[in-house]
Amino acid sequence: MQQTTKAFNLPLLLAPFISRLGSTLYLFGLNWFVVQATGNAALLGVIQAIGGVVLFFGDLLCGVVVDNFNRKRIVVSAELLSVLGCLACAWWLDPLHITAAPLITLTVILDVGLAFSLPAAKAMIPELITLAGRQRFNAVSNTLIDLADICAPLIGGGLLALHWLNLQGFLLLNGTSFLLSFLLYLSIRYQKPTGEASQLGVKESLLTGWHYVWQRPKLVEAIVLGGLINVLYAAVRLVLPYDVNHLYGGDSAKYSYLLVMLALGGILGGARLTLARREPNRQQNYADLALAAGALLVAGLWADYWVLLVASGLFGFCYSCFEIRAITITQNLTAPDYLGRMFGILFLAIDAFQPLGSFIFGFVTDWVANWTLVIIGSLLVLGLALINHWYQRLIR
Secondary structure (H helix, E strand, O other): OOOOOEOOOHHHHHHHHHHHHHHHHHHHHHHHHHHHHHOOOHHHHHHHHHHHHHHHHHHHHHHHHHHHOOHHHHHHHHHHHHHHHHHHHHHHOOOOOOOHHHHHHHHHHHHHHHHHHHHHHHHHHHHHEOHHHHHHHHHHHHHHHHHHHHHHHHHHHHHHHHOOOOHHHHHHHHHHHHHHHHHHHHOOOOOOOOOHHHHOOHHHHHHHHHHHHHOOHHHHHHHHHHHHHHHHHHHHHHHHHHHHHHHOOOOHHHHHHHHHHHHHHHHHHHHHHHHOOOOOOHHHHHHHHHHHHHHHHHHHHOOOHHHHHHHHHHHHHHHHHHHHHHHHHHHHHOOHHHHHHHHHHHHHHHHHOHHHHHHHHHHHHHHHHHHHHHHHHHHHHHHHHHHHHHHHHHOO
């Protein structure tokens, strides 16, 4: 029986929004309480680095799993794992004496779930959403996720100001969000398609997936650009709480506003592509990422809170536009049998260098403070030039 596609799917739209709201709220609390307890960003860098290692190995295998098994069952199982992980680590954590062990354990659990749920959910979109409605669906989905990124710091900042919750409470809120997204994914009517991947073993599946991608330069380019911008995005997220604590008075509200501007920029980027009528193209991605690099360079050279606030909004706008286009291009250029492996490779590229990047930038931020933004912006400019040169040679 052939899968029925529609222009819209409410549970598939809402589930990522709800889980993202809980996760962002938890990360907001995690970043604030850890930096407050330790006085630096080093532990955050270590936690993110370990999580990145988990994502690396998860991404290595997730594509094969997503293409061989029922994608809905994979997503549902991953969300349930995250619920149980949040509950267990909330019981383990002592909010008065924050230690690394429960936080690292939870990061491992959540990133195992993320490594399998995200590619499976993205691979379901072309099977459930029509081609004509795909970019708009991706744009609305990303806009909702960015809305979650706005709501979470506002809620988190309010909770911190009222002293209603400690880190344990933020963790329980995250578990509740995963429970709701679990129920939404469970309600989706989905039928596993049959294809070539289901007849291949793990090794053959991996090899055919890599070979398929390498024959398509636009897919290779999207993967490499995605890896670069996501590593630097994580680095920017490390700088923000450090700057607020060391340069701008340690006011949690100011940290909340930075995250709100980052997410608001993402919403505007999503709105831009929701209304766009032309097909996504690679030149637009380069223009947006160059603008993001410029915003970071200005914020790094001019250490002022209002400049950082505007730069956060511009960076969020450019990042969102790139992400939506990259996902839509990937979905449109990839055959259904290879969607899981394609997204597995994409997320593998995104996560492969994040452990090292997060670890390095956690310490670099402690050494050079706001000048870290200059380093990040310069690396983005250099990366764009090298990737474009590589792509031009690849298509000759």
